[in-house]
Amino acid sequence: MPPYVRDPIIIEASRIELGYISEHLGPRKRGANPAAILIGGWAVDSFNPWYGSVDIDLIVDHDARASIQHHLVTTRGFVHERVDDVMRRIVKTVDGKKIILDLGSKATPDPFEVTGSHLDYSFLNTHNVRRSVAGYEMYLPTRAALLLMKMKAASDRGYRLSSGTSSDPQWESGKHMKDKGDILALLDPSHGGRDISLVEMAEFFNKFPFLTMVLESLADDGPAIEFYGRIDAGEVREIIETVLMQTT
Numbered sequence: 001m002p003p004y005v006r007d008p009i010i011i012e013a014s015r016i017e018l019g020y021i022s023e024h025l026g027p028r029k030r031g032a033n034p035a036a037i038l039i040g041g042w043a044v045d046s047f048n049p050w051y052g053s054v055d056i057d058l059i060v061d062h063d064a065r066a067s068i069q070h071h072l073v074t075t076r077g078f079v080h081e082r083v084d085d086v087m088r089r090i091v092k093t094v095d096g097k098k099i100i101l102d103l104g105s106k107a108t109p110d111p112f113e114v115t116g117s118h119l120d121y122s123f124l125n126t127h128n129v130r131r132s133v134a135g136y137e138m139y140l141p142t143r144a145a146l147l148l149m150k151m152k153a154a155s156d157r158g159y160r161l162s163s164g165t166s167s168d169p170q171w172e173s174g175k176h177m178k179d180k181g182d183i184l185a186l187l188d189p190s191h192g193g194r195d196i197s198l199v200e201m202a203e204f205f206n207k208f209p210f211l212t213m214v215l216e217s218l219a220d221d222g223p224a225i226e227f228y229g230r231i232d233a234g235e236v237r238e239i240i241e242t243v244l245m246q247t248t
Contacts, residue, residue, distance in 0.1 A: 011052040013094040015134045017076060017101075018042055018056055022136035024071045025064065034139040035064040037124050039149055040102070043140045044182045046133040048191040050230065051181065055100040059121045065103050072101065112152060113159040115210055119152055127200065144200035147186045151214040154179040158214075180224035183214070187239050188231055201247040212248055215240045 018038075025036055037060075041053025060068065069090055072078040078090040078101065092099045104110065106125075109118035127145035130137065141149060157176040160166040187193045205212055218224060219237040231239070 006051060007054070007097065009095055010054050010097045010099065013092075014042075014054050014056060014099045015052065017072070017092065017099060018134060019136050020072070020076055021056065021058075021068060022133075022138050024068065025138075033125050034128060036060045036068070036139065037128055038133060038138045038140050039104075039146065041178065041182060042133055043146050044150070044185055046131045046140055047143050047146070048185040048188060048193075049134075050185045050191070050228070051178070052134070054097070055102060057102045057104070059104045059106055059124055061106060065105070068101075068103065110152075112208070112210075113156040117208070119149075119208075142197060142200060143186060143192070143195060144197045144204065147183065147196065147201070148204045148208075148211070150179055150182050150186065151211045152208075154183060154214050155211060177224060177227055180218060180221060181228040183218060184224065184228040184231065184236065187243065188228075189239065191230070193239065196243075198243075198246050201243065205248050209248070212244055215244060 021036075036058050038056075038058055040055060040057030041051065042056060044050075045052050058064075058068070069078075072090060072092075073080070076092065078092045080088055081091045082088050089103075090101050092101075104121060106121045109120045111118050124141055124145065127142045128139050129142050130139050133140065140146065154176060157166075157172050157179060161169060161172060161176060166172045185191065186196065219233075219240045222233065225231070225233050225236050
């Protein structure tokens with residue numbers, strides 16, 4: 001698998017675009033049912049700033065989706081890009097590298113590749129928190145909800161890579177490694193991992209028990225542990241055993 005190399009230039013460019021998105025959302029990002037919730041690597045960075053992110057991932061309502069896309073295309077140099085016959089996204093190229101804006105919908109259930117069951121993102125209406133992210137105020141999933149979403153991402157990517165159904169295995173292999181590093185970052189007890197809600201985690205594992213396998217596999221994943229680089233293999237095993245014992 002090719003290395004997933006951290007590029008501070010593209011990460012800083014992504015952080016700047018995140019700031020424009022936060023400013024554009026303005027009052028629409030406030031309230032009990034936020035119009036946009038930041039997920040992905042930048043959300044992880046708010047809880048444990050170990051890496052940052054290149055791509056920007058949001059769960060949005062219909063109005064916010066149209067508004068954000070229009071704003072970034074007309075003022076920030078983003079362009080539309082077709083992924084396949086169904087999916088389109090907007091991207092910005094900086095220094096020959098892409099910043100991808102991925103906008104998911106609360107109204108569209110997201111299937112798990114492994115089982116065919118779905119994650120309904122409306123659960124974020126009751127599992128969100130307002131925090132500072134790379135210097136900007138935004139709504140995020142709770143730490144436990146973000147861990148759930150990162151476990152789903154790792155599970156889906158792992159399935160596509162092992163089944164040969166990935167449309168871009170080299171790119172997805174790097175993203176898979178980043179997902180696993182983000183999971184370790186959220187669990188790291190020296191960087192806020194003790195604050196994770198075990199009640200929420202028990203709720204999520206009860207609904208999606210197959211996700212325990214994602215954590216179990218990380219206990220023996222030397223490359224992922226080395227990639228995260230802040231806790232050793234023995235600590236990872238102890239953390240995962242403790243979390244699973246207390247939530248399953």
